[in-house]
Amino acid sequence: MTDKATPAVITAKDVELTFQTSDGPVHALTGVNLTIEKGDFVSFIGPSGCGKTTFLRCIAGLETPTGGDLTVNGMSADEARRARAYGYVFQAAGLYPWRTIGGNIRLPLEIMGFSRADQAARVERVLELVDLKGFGKKFPWQLSGGMQQRASIARALAFDAEILLMDEPFGALDEIVRDHLNEELLKLWARTEKTIAFVTHSIPEAVYLSTKIVVMSPRPGRIADVIESPLPRIRPLDIRDSADFIEVAHRVRDGLRAGHSDDV
Numbered sequence: 677m678t679d680k681a682t683p684a685v686i687t688a689k690d691v692e693l694t695f696q697t698s699d700g701p702v703h704a705l706t707g708v709n710l711t712i713e714k715g716d717f718v719s720f721i722g723p724s725g726c727g728k729t730t731f732l733r734c735i736a737g738l739e740t741p742t743g744g745d746l747t748v749n750g751m752s753a754d755e756a757r758r759a760r761a762y763g764y765v766f767q768a769a770g771l772y773p774w775r776t777i778g779g780n781i782r783l784p785l786e787i788m789g790f791s792r793a794d795q796a797a798r799v800e801r802v803l804e805l806v807d808l809k810g811f812g813k814k815f816p817w818q819l820s821g822g823m824q825q826r827a828s829i830a831r832a833l834a835f836d837a838e839i840l841l842m843d844e845p846f847g848a849l850d851e852i853v854r855d856h857l858n859e860e861l862l863k864l865w866a867r868t869e870k871t872i873a874f875v876t877h878s879i880p881e882a883v884y885l886s887t888k889i890v891v892m893s894p895r896p897g898r899i900a901d902v903i904e905s906p907l908p909r910i911r912p913l914d915i916r917d918s919a920d921f922i923e924v925a926h927r928v929r930d931g932l933r934a935g936h937s938d939d940v
């Protein structure tokens with residue numbers, strides 16, 4: 677149950693999505709029931725093909741479920757998309773090489789018709805949020821992979837959407853950089869109070885970041901387990917050595933195994 681203090685931002689009831697392909701129907705999602713509350717950090721973990729990206733795309737209004745109900749901010753996902761309810765961060769930073777970092781962050785603001793002064797103020801504010809102050813005039817190729825990914829997070833934050841959808845944003849980065857960005861993302865989440873839905877293949881990343889971990893299994897894509905994290909919201913990296921952390925990680929692993937996860 678949700679109450680007024682923690683309103684539901686995303687609710688899924690019996691969500692189904694079947695793609696019709698030339699090889700027959702693909703049941704990408706079946707019987708998905710989930711509530712994501714304001715300020716939650718929810719990770720989706722599961723083997724390739726279990727429907728993580730498809731579910732994120734449903735939330736984003738980029739795919740339409742073939743059954744069930746999905747609401748985002750109390751409206752249909754399509755309405756929420758048109759109301760610009762979310763920022764989307766992809767695995768590849770996807771920055772335009774011919775635009776500066778500031779120019780890339782400004783792009784959605786230009787499209788949305790923000791005034792020039794507002795655009796400039798917002799770019800400065802989000803650059804500071806992701807710890808890239810002073811890098812606005814650089815081009816993407818002048819930044820490391822981790823910095824580029826931070827810039828793409830800044831772009832997703834620039835228009836103040838309450839929801840951040842992140843599809844394996846750190847999957848291509850080495851472990852040290854990834855640890856650092858995980859820490860930074862948690863700080864950013866605490867500062868901005870965004871609601872985050874995050875796809876990952878990494879058990880430690882899911883456990884470290886999330887208030888709620890959704891373990892998914894394939895064929896058909898469904899939810900195998902939903903784990904409410906007992907960890908405090910403020911988490912130094914060494915929390916990963918704590919008994920609570922290890923216990924949650926075991927439960928995630930068990931959930932993946934139960935869903936025939938030999939192909940994770």
Ligand SMILES: Nc1ncnc2c1ncn2[C@@H]1O[C@H](COP(=O)(O)OP(=O)(O)OP(=O)(O)O)[C@@H](O)[C@H]1O
Pocket residue numbers: 695696697702703704722723724725726727728729730731897
């Ligand atoms: N547009 C589409 N048309 C047909 N089938 C699709 C389409 N998009 C996804 N699928 C299928 O739906 C299933 C779920 O795919 P999805 O990309 O959501 O999985 P995933 O869990 O995100 O996988 P990965 O971890 O590899 O990114 C897969 O079997 C995939 O092939």
